[in-house]
Structure formats: C-alpha cells, structure tokens
Amino acid sequence: MDKMKRFQEFKDKTTINVNGEITPAEDAKISVFDRGFLYGDSIYEVTYSDHGQLIFFNEHLDRLYNSANLLNMTIFLEREEIIKEALKTLKQSKLERAYVRIIITRGETEINLDPSTSFKNNLIIIVKPQPPYPQDNYTKGLKLMISSVLRNDRKSINPNAKSGNYLNNVMAISEAKKLGFDDAIMVNHQDKITEGTTFNIWMVKDGIIKTPPETSGLLKGITRQKVIKICREQNFNLEVSDFSSQMLLEADEVFMTSSTKGIMPIYQVNDKIFNNEKIITNKLSALYDELIQEQIRNKEFSYL
Amino acid sequence: MDKMKRFQEFKDKTTINVNGEITPAEDAKISVFDRGFLYGDSIYEVTYSDHGQLIFFNEHLDRLYNSANLLNMTIFLEREEIIKEALKTLKQSKLERAYVRIIITRGETEINLDPSTSFKNNLIIIVKPQPPYPQDNYTKGLKLMISSVLRNDRKSINPNAKSGNYLNNVMAISEAKKLGFDDAIMVNHQDKITEGTTFNIWMVKDGIIKTPPETSGLLKGITRQKVIKICREQNFNLEVSDFSSQMLLEADEVFMTSSTKGIMPIYQVNDKIFNNEKIITNKLSALYDELIQEQIRNKEFSYL
Numbered sequence: 236m237d238k239m240k241r242f243q244e245f246k247d248k249t250t251i252n253v254n255g256e257i258t259p260a261e262d263a264k265i266s267v268f269d270r271g272f273l274y275g276d277s278i279y280e281v282t283y284s285d286h287g288q289l290i291f292f293n294e295h296l297d298r299l300y301n302s303a304n305l306l307n308m309t310i311f312l313e314r315e316e317i318i319k320e321a322l323k324t325l326k327q328s329k330l331e332r333a334y335v336r337i338i339i340t341r342g343e344t345e346i347n348l349d350p351s352t353s354f355k356n357n358l359i360i361i362v363k364p365q366p367p368y369p370q371d372n373y374t375k376g377l378k379l380m381i382s383s384v385l386r387n388d389r390k391s392i393n394p395n396a397k398s399g400n401y402l403n404n405v406m407a408i409s410e411a412k413k414l415g416f417d418d419a420i421m422v423n424h425q426d427k428i429t430e431g432t433t434f435n436i437w438m439v440k441d442g443i444i445k446t447p448p449e450t451s452g453l454l455k456g457i458t459r460q461k462v463i464k465i466c467r468e469q470n471f472n473l474e475v476s477d478f479s480s481q482m483l484l485e486a487d488e489v490f491m492t493s494s495t496k497g498i499m500p501i502y503q504v505n506d507k508i509f510n511n512e513k514i515i516t517n518k519l520s521a522l523y524d525e526l527i528q529e530q531i532r533n534k535e536f537s538y539l
Numbered sequence: 540m541d542k543m544k545r546f547q548e549f550k551d552k553t554t555i556n557v558n559g560e561i562t563p564a565e566d567a568k569i570s571v572f573d574r575g576f577l578y579g580d581s582i583y584e585v586t587y588s589d590h591g592q593l594i595f596f597n598e599h600l601d602r603l604y605n606s607a608n609l610l611n612m613t614i615f616l617e618r619e620e621i622i623k624e625a626l627k628t629l630k631q632s633k634l635e636r637a638y639v640r641i642i643i644t645r646g647e648t649e650i651n652l653d654p655s656t657s658f659k660n661n662l663i664i665i666v667k668p669q670p671p672y673p674q675d676n677y678t679k680g681l682k683l684m685i686s687s688v689l690r691n692d693r694k695s696i697n698p699n700a701k702s703g704n705y706l707n708n709v710m711a712i713s714e715a716k717k718l719g720f721d722d723a724i725m726v727n728h729q730d731k732i733t734e735g736t737t738f739n740i741w742m743v744k745d746g747i748i749k750t751p752p753e754t755s756g757l758l759k760g761i762t763r764q765k766v767i768k769i770c771r772e773q774n775f776n777l778e779v780s781d782f783s784s785q786m787l788l789e790a791d792e793v794f795m796t797s798s799t800k801g802i803m804p805i806y807q808v809n810d811k812i813f814n815n816e817k818i819i820t821n822k823l824s825a826l827y828d829e830l831i832q833e834q835i836r837n838k839e840f841s842y843l
C-alpha cells in the first residue's frame with residue numbers, strides 16, 4: 236500500500252488548526268454534519284509563506300470574504316482572528332516555506348439544504364511544507380491538455396467563488412493525468428479558455444499578452460491580478476479578453492499563474508509544443524519575483 | 540441561539556455509523572483530509588424505511604454504484620457490506636420510519652486534486668426520524684419558484700452522479716426560501732426544465748404526462764423511474780421529453796417525485812397557481828402507494 240504510506244508521510248509533516256486548536260493530524264476531524272462535508276458548502280484560500288511571511292495575505296483574505304459574499308455565506312469570524320490563527324499555525328509548523336490552506340465552512344446544521352439554518356463557521360487551517368517546484372518546471376514548463384470537461388458555468392456555480400465544490404476540476408485533472416499530461420485547461424460553452432484546474436492561463440502572440448476576462452468563468456487569481464498590474468505599469472501590450480482553444484494553440488508563448496507556482500511556462504498543450512524563446516514570460520517572471528522579494532521584506536504577516 | 544438548540548435536538552435523534560462503528564453524534568467526525576470535505580469528492584444516496592424496511596434499496600445501491608462509475612470513483616466496499624452497515628444503523632436507531640443517508644467518499648489523501656491518490660473510502664451512514672410530511676403537502680401541494688440559478692451542465696458536472704458537490708442546489712433553494720417559496724426548480728442553458736433541488740418534476744397537459752429526459756441534466760430519481768414504469772404498464776400517455784418554463788406554467792397539473800416525498804403535488808410555480816382537480820396526480824399517487832406497500836411487505840431489507 237504505497238499510497239497509504241505516502242499519505243502517512245504527508246500527514247506527519249502537516250500542522251493543523253481546528254477552530255483555534257492546534258490538533259495532531261490523526262485527530263484533526265470535522266463533524267459529519269459540517270456543511271462542507273455534506274454539500275461542499277465551504278470556501279477556502281491557499282497561499283504560501285516564504286521566510287515565514289505569508290505572501291499577499293491581505294489579497295487572499297479579501298478574496299476569501301468575496302467568495303463568502305458570492306455564496307451569501309456569513310463569516311462569523313473576525314478578519315483579525317483568521318490572521319491570528321493562520322500565523323499561530325504557521326509558527327507551530329516551524330516552516331519558513333509553507334503551503335497554507337484556510338478553509339471556512341457554513342458550519343454544522345441539521346441535514347437541510349437551506350443554508351439559513353447556519354449559525355457558526357468551522358475554520359480549518361492546514362500548513363505543510365512547500366518546497367520550491369523543480370527548476371525544470373520554470374525553464375522548460377508543464378504539459379497540459381485542454382479538457383473535455385467544461386468549466387462550471389457562472390450561472391450555475393460561479394468559479395470566482397473559491398469553494399469546496401471541486402469535482403469539476405477533479406474530473407478535468409483526472410482525465411489529463413490518465414492521458415499523460417501534468418494538468419488540464421478548461422474551456423466554457425463557447426469554447427473560450429477559462430482557466431486551469433488551479434491556475435490562470437496566459438498567452439503571448441506577436442508581442443500581445445492575453446489572459447481571459449472574469450466573464451469567461453474563472454477565479455480571479457491573486458498572481459493574475461499582480462501580473463495584470465505589472466503589465467499595465469510597465470507598458471506591456473495586454474489584452475484581458477476571450478480567446479479560443481485554437482488561438483491558444485497558435486500562441487508564441489503560453490504560461491500559467493498561481494499563488495504557489497508564481498509564473499510557470501507551459502511547454503505543451505495537447506500535441507502542440509511551444510519551444511520558442513520565452514522572452515515575455517521571462518521578463519514578467521523577473522518583475523513578479525521582485526514583488527515577491529518585496530513581500531518577504533515587508534514582514535506584515537510574518538511569525539518570525 | 541434558536542438555530543443551535545434546534546441543531547442539538549436534531550443531533551440527539553440521529554444514529555450515525557462511521558466506517559462500521561456506531562458513533563455518538565458528538566464524536567461522529569471525518570478527517571479534514573477526507574476528499575469529501577476538501578472537494579465534495581463523495582457520492583451519496585438517501586432512502587427511507589417504512590415498518591423497518593428500506594424502500595427500493597436495491598435501486599438505491601445500483602444508483603450509488605452508477606454515481607461512482609460516472610465519477611471514476613473506486614468503491615473498495617462490497618455491496619453486502621454497505622447493506623449490512625445500513626441495516627445495523629437502522630436497527631440501532633430503533634426507528635421504523637427513518638431517513639437513511641449513505642455517504643461514500645474517495646477517502647483521505649494528501650492534498651492533491653488528482654483522485655488517483657485514493658486508496659480507500661470513508662463510509663458514513665446517518666439515520667434520523669422521517670415522520671410523514673404534513674397531509675396538506677399532499678392535498679394542496681408546494682409553492683416553488685423557477686430559480687435564476689441554472690442546473691449544473693452535464694458537460695461540467697453530471698447531475699446524474701449524486702455527489703457531494705451540492706452548492707448549485709444550495710444556491711437555488713436559498714434564493715427560493717428568501718422569496719417565500721418552499722423550494723426551487725432549475726432549468727438548463729436552453730431554458731428547459733431539468734429538476735428540483737432534490738426532486739424530479741412532472742407536468743400534465745391535456746391528458747399527456749411529461750417529465751424531462753436525462754439529457755436535460757438531471758438525476759434519474761428512483762421514484763421517477765417507478766412512476767415511468769407505472770405510466771407505461773397502465774397505458775398512461777407519457778412523454779419523456781424536454782419542456783420549457785413557459786410550458787410548465789401552462790400545465791393542468793404539476794407534481795414532483797422524490798424518494799422521501801413520493802408523489803407530491805405542486806400548487807404554485809412562480810406566480811402561477813395550479814388549482815385544477817389533480818386527477819392524474821391522484822391516480823398515479825394511488826398506484827405508487829401500492830408499490831410502496833408491496834415493498835413494505837417484501838422485507839428484503841428489513842431489520843425487524
């Protein structure tokens with residue numbers, strides 16, 4: 236049972252906070268009446284720390300509250316309490332470079348779809364090591380496929396609410412992995428690119444940088460917002476507009492953005508290989524890295 | 540804290556089975572690494588018992604395995620084990636009329652979307668009292684609205700897999716309740732009726748009975764299948780075909796089917812009131828009730 240052993244090793248390296256209590260992994264549990272468990276009725280954020288500093292944590296907290304708003308979920312917790320518990324968990328982990336997942340559910344209620352029965356939240360924070368990704372991921376890049384699974388439509392369940400309803404993405408990555416790809420990109424009903432399973436998508440063609448708009452059906456990534464800002468401030472030619480799978484496949488450069496990965500090039504989409512020089516991807520990476528270094532220095536959300 | 544008190548009273552009446560162990564409600568918990576909690580990566584069934592007999596339990600188990608197939612979820616448990624645990628929990632509850640919820644998750648894994656990391660399931664069974672619905676619900680019927688939330692599309696997440704990704708339905712019922720309705724009906728992208736949040740939808744117009752096909756995007760309800768069979772055997776005029784919101788509003792009779800509700804008339808949809816005689820609804824209800832009585836007598840899945 237290799238998978239079981241790997242899971243045990245993984246668990247041993249985690250630090251978990253359940254409603255304010257640092258709890259050993261074996262005991263880190265949630266009621267079966269928790270709406271996160273019953274319905275995926277939860278929201279979450281993933282950020283990481285570098286040198287003990289939670290990177291862009293204000294932006295992640297803003298987005299957490301925005302997810303709650305989109306789902307009409309009351310957050311009974313104060314923002315300061317979430318910050319305190321996140322830093323407490325990070326400190327307990329003793330990790331300087333950590334993955335930090337903050338989950339807030341609509342709490343435990345009688346079995347009843349109607350969320351107005353909710354009267355509290357459950358707050359779970361999971362911290363685990365986040366070693367840098369292999370250098371090859373940044374020099375060469377990842378191999379993705381465009382999934383046959385369409386991204387959830389905004390009129391059904393808004394991808395801009397980062398919620399515990401993640402089967403759509405689970406099905407997409409599962410298909411991709413089975414076919415030998417690293418991960419999946421998802422399109423909407425109009426065959427326009429939306430996002431990857433856990434990252435935003437960018438393309439460069441003839442010097443123009445493109446990334447899909449919120450209306451395509453995506454989560455407004457924190458890194459995406461930062462890169463948009465960099466493009467505007469540094470006078471890159473940026474278009475936040477829809478593009479099709481076909482246009483993506485005809486790009487000069489393709490890359491992804493995510494909080495834990497930063498800017499990572501994409502080497503292949505379906506059977507199309509992108510082996511041009513990554514001129515713009517590399518320029519943006521260097522500028523984004525400066526932002527990260529600035530974050531590390533600012534120590535606003537550091538336990539050290 | 541009325542809601543908290545109500546939840547406590549609810550919990551006191553439940554009987555819970557966690558991976559084979561009957562567990563007091565306070566201790567009935569699941570790991571925070573359970574994929575059902577993290578991603579809604581779980582499947583479930585709800586049935587009920589009458590006179591201690593689990594109604595249409597074979598059909599529910601078939602559907603549970605079908606949900607697993609649709610999500611490529613391995614069920615490591617034997618069917619016989621699930622039956623044994625369900626009956627054990629029901630017996631422990633001492634309830635003759637009970638609501639029985641069976642949840643199977645893809646188990647605990649390291650935090651990783653890819654479901655191939657799964658190596659076991661978690662099996663949770665929740666039994667609670669299921670008193671008959673108020674008689675008024677059957678003589679008059681319920682008040683529903685057509686939700687502005689579209690049903691999940693089959694190409695994104697197939698509603699025919701009964702899964703723990705239920706935010707789509709949570710958002711729809713929430714909207715309906717706020718506006719004073721009992722529950723919600725959902726349409727697809729083509730404005731064709733799919734289903735209610737936890738029930739299938741039927742209409743009768745000029746003696747023709749209609750219910751939407753699977754391709755509209757719905758869960759093939761067990762009661763729906765039984766009523767289709769009744770219609771065919773008894774030579775009712777049945778069409779399993781798409782119809783729009785507008786057609787629904789022009790119906791002579793409207794009703795819903797669900798495992799716990801059986802056949803329940805719908806009195807109102809949006810501002811349209813259906814106050815014709817419920818001739819066909821009542822005929823089908825009587826025939827369906829005969830099937831239930833037969834099930835009660837058969838005692839295949841009874842703890843008594």
